[in-house]
Amino acid sequence: MASYTLPKISDRRRWINVATKRIIGAGGVAVIAAILLIMGYLFWVILPIFESATMERLAVHQGLPIDVLAIDSDDSFETVTLIRANGAVEFRSAATLDVVNQITVSSSSWVEAKRVFPLTDTYVVRDTNDQLSFFRVTHQVRYIDLERSLIQRVERLFEASSFQLPENTEHFDAFRSDEDLRIVARTIDGTIHLVEFEEVEDDFELEFPDENDITGPQGDYYTFFGPRGRFLYDVDRKSGAFRLLLVPSVMRPRIVQTASFANQGEFPTVITPLLGRHSLMVGHDSGMVVQWSLTSSASGSILRPIRSMSFEEPIATLVSEHRRKGFAAISKERTAFLAYTTSNRVLAEIELDKPPQLVAFSPRADRLLTYNGSTLSVIGIENAHPELSWRALWGKVWYEGYEEPIYSWQSSSADTDFEPKFSLxxxxxxxxxxxxxxxxxxxxxxxxxxxxxxxxxxxxxxxxxxxxxxxxxxxxxxxxxxxxxxxxxxxxEDHLTSVLLCFIFLPIGILLFATLWSRLPSRVINSCDGWSAAILIPVLVLLGWLTLSFDQTLANLLFDGDAKSWVYTTVGLEYDxxxxxxxxxxxxxxxxxxxxxxxxxxxxxxxxxxxxxxxxxxxxxxxxxxxxxxxxxxxxxxxxxxxxxxxxxxxxxxxxxxxxxxxxxxxxxxxxxxxxxxxxxxxxxxxxxxxxxxxxxxxxxxxxxxxxxxxxxxxxxxxxxxxxxxxxx
Missing domain, CATH: 1.10.3720.10 (MetI-like)
Structure with missing residues (x-):
């Protein structure tokens, strides 16, 4: 048998083959590398969502005054604010807690201080004469000769005017909108005193209030305003019984719900509103914390339990974040838990040295301040994405204001009281x-x-x-x-009847045309073999034109004149x-x-x-x-x-x-x-x-x-x- 020897390829061809092989291989590797880089970047951005929250004690400061009524901090946590019973507001360095500024606001002593809802920089204080005064605390950043400085200011509101509480006032709360100021005071005998100042301005005195008294049950009650000042919560701290009042005007309040926060006979130990006060967090000795939220009903908005969390230790204190739906629960056994309502998760915990008298989040919720006598503890928090979990991303979530759990994507909200919804x-x-x-x-x-x-x-x-x-x-x-x-x-939209019927008429028309075409002489059919689709085009155009031309006639015949209305009334489908x-x-x-x-x-x-x-x-x-x-x-x-x-x-x-x-x-x-x-x-x-x-x-x-x-x-x-x-x- 003859043998054949393949001719040698030239060096030029060999180098071209090698180069081509290398280039194609490099291209394939580059594609794979690009995909891996994209995937790596996606994971690098996504993984922080699922990182666990942490709580760490950063500092413990001794030697503070023992007459502190409220604690706070600025947004960047450079200054800690102490509101003292001696009528002064004290600003201290967050790093060393040395006094950097002290402003005397009043010559009278104070017995109670709290924020004016829903503001975070405005406080109302009650003095020993049962008079309420209002002031605003601000932290201004200024640059002088290119050097940054933080200036603290305390501004008395309403020309330093005050409001006299009724005699034997047990509890009070204040709400301010853009124009109005509302005050509620509850006395020992059960009287609820409602006050409203209309069209108030910071630089003018409080005058000409509308006032009204409501008779309520006696007892240890906690009374405070709800969302936008239009609701009033009246809660018995011992039994958990509560009344929900709708207050469109202080002269026209009405009770919309009477119920109890007691959980299977267990009375609540602490009640705290969440951001916006659409929800209340109710703690129990069993360690259960239940979220009650305003939801719609046939009789209007009522409080309803929408979720619960178990901390397995008796709850003594609850405090909510300023900007999110998170909260801290402090047990009687001195454990501080960090939790979030939407994701329904307990995120982190830390042991405290002593039961705190005052607890507050920093504005960014990256610090938790606990005050006990003369000691202030600073707990650092890493909690960037508490609202996210696999369940919150893919499951139904019961959001505030909704009648039931839902799937919802709404990445922004018109009101800061409500949170974004991130269901995928x-x-x-x-x-x-x-x-x-x-x-x-x-x-x-x-x-x-x-x-x-x-x-x-x-x-x-x-x-x-x-x-x-x-x-x-x-x-x-x-x-x-x-x-x-x-x-x-x-x-x-204008020719819905015709469009829907085209899906019926066009196939039927094609079948009829094909039937007629098959009955033509073989000579004609064979002469057009392979071109029948071109012949069919005018037929389709004619059928479509006829259907559109008789749109209203067909609508009158089949859909009572309007296909959209017929679909809605008959099938219940809305048309967009x-x-x-x-x-x-x-x-x-x-x-x-x-x-x-x-x-x-x-x-x-x-x-x-x-x-x-x-x-x-x-x-x-x-x-x-x-x-x-x-x-x-x-x-x-x-x-x-x-x-x-x-x-x-x-x-x-x-x-x-x-x-x-x-x-x-x-x-x-x-x-x-x-x-x-x-x-x-x-x-x-x-x-x-x-x-x-x-x-x-x-x-x-x-x-x-x-x-x-x-x-x-x-x-x-x-x-x-x-x-x-x-x-x-």
Whole structure:
């Protein structure tokens, strides 16, 4: 047998081959490295969400005055503020607790000091003559000769005027809005004295009050204002019985609820309002802390328990944060617990040396101050994202003001009393809903079009159709979204009856036309073989035009004149102009080129000997298509569908512009949704760096990546099985 020796390749060709191999390999490594870097950065941003909170004793200061009524600090924790019974406000260095400033506010001695709700810098003090005075504490940062300095100021309000409490006042509270000042005082005999000063200003005296007395039960009661000063809580500290009063005006209060905070016969030990006072935290000797929140009912807003936490030690003190829904619970066994209501978690704990007389958070909740006699302890807190947990992100959460637990995404609120809501479930639902309706629209058209183009269309027409559809894939989705939102959505709304009936009339019309076409002479049919789709175009245009032209007639005949009203009254579905129907059409058009191109290549690439063999054995063209071609091409068709699904899941601009971006969970075809991708595009520019909102947006990006990864992996597994099963045909 003759032997052959392959000719040697030239050195130039060898170097080109080596260089090409190295470049391709480097490109592959670079792609993998880029993906790993992206994943690494996502995890680097996301992981702090799930870091545990910590509490650490930073300092213990001795030798403080023993007449402190209230403690506070500035925003950056440079100064600790002590309000003393001698009528002075003392400012001390947070680092050393040395006195840096002391301002005498009153010559009278004070017996009680508290904040004016809902302000954090304004205090009301009660002196030995039962007179209330008001002042504001501010910390101003100034730069003098490029040197930073912190200046403390105490400003008497209302021209240093005071309000005389009724005789034998046991408890009082004050509320101030932009214009009004309200005061409530409860006397030993059970009388609740309500006072309102209207149109108050800092530089004018308090005068001409509206006053009213309410008769209440006697006992050790704790009476204070609720949200926006329109509610009044009247609580018996011993039995836990309470009355909730609605106070639209001090002259027209009324009781809306009478109930008890007692938990299975166990009376509360301490009651403290949360930020905004929409909720009250009620502690018990069993260590249980129950959150009671104002929720809607048939008779109006009432208090209702919405969650509970167990600390396993008797609760002695509760104190809430200034800006969040967190709180500290201090047990009778001197353990300080840090907890958060929304995530329903106990975050950290630390042992205290002594039971504190006063407890306060710093404004940023990064310090906890405990005062006991002459000792002040400073506890450092690391607690950046207490509101987040897996349960809060994916489960139902019972938020303040809601009748039941819900899934909700609302990254900002109109009122600082309420907190953002970060449930990812509505966004996941919206992402899958948008992809689902887009695929319902795209798969039949794309796959059926690919089958016809590859098997029945003439070569000349295919040379125009296939490149034309593939060029559609290059159309910017922002244009599709713009057209869908501003042009298509109003047309669909105005002609809803016609649009819905088109999905019925067009298929029926095609079948009727095909039936009539099949009855034509064979000579005519054969002369147009492969071009029947072009002949069908005028038929489709005519059917669509006729349906739109008789829109109102069809609406009168089928939907009592208005399809939107009929759908709402009959089925109970509301109609929103930018809805899932618009998204299905617009995003379906964006996905069709991808599915069509890949599926058509798979079908067209089926070996012709299989087709010819089937036909030679007597099978018809349709039998050959169904039993040979589609089975052989099924891996490619399935891959095309899954790639199209991944394209739909990650779509941004069409969903952003053509839907209402409302994060609701409703399968209603006529309602909108919000997707992961659109949410990131909308909210990322507005999020604060390293905030909970910022990190959650990166978490949604990771979830979106995992969704596409899971579906693509599953698609690859199925495609390989289909190839193994039908690849040997």
């Amino acid at each position: 479930t509505p966004l996941l639902f919206g992402t899958l809903k948008a992809a689902f309706y887009a695929m319902i629209f795209a798969i039949p058209l794309a796959v059926a079009g690919a089958i016809y183009t590859a098997n029945f269309m003439s070569a000349g027409m295919r040379a125009w159709v296939k490149p034309g559809i593939e060029i559609m894939a290059a159309l910017p989705t922002v244009i599709l979204g713009f057209l869908a939102g501003l042009w298509l959505a109003p047309i669909v 102009q930018r809805n899932a129907l618009i998204i299905g059409i617009a995003m379906g058009l964006a996905v069709i080129p991808t599915i069509f191109s890949i599926a058509e290549d798979a079908i067209y690439g089926v070996p012709q000997h299989l087709v010819h063999g089937s036909l030679a054995l007597g099978a018809t063209r349709w039998q050959t298509l169904v039993r040979v071609v589609l089975l052989t091409a099924s891996p490619g068709i399935f891959s095309a569908i899954m790639i199209g699904f991944g394209r739909a899941v990650g779509e941004t601009m069409i969903v952003l512009m053509a839907t209402g971006n409302t994060p609701i969970m409703d399968l209603n075809l006529f309602q909108g949704m919000r997707t992961f991708a659109a949410n990131i595009a909308v909210e990322m520019p507005e999020s604060e760096a390293n905030s909970s909102h910022f990190r959650i947006l990166f978490l949604t990006a990771l979830v979106l990546f995992l969704i596409t990864f899971i579906f693509n992996t599953a698609a690859e597994i199925v495609r390989n099985r289909l190839r193994t099963r039908y690849g040997n045909l």
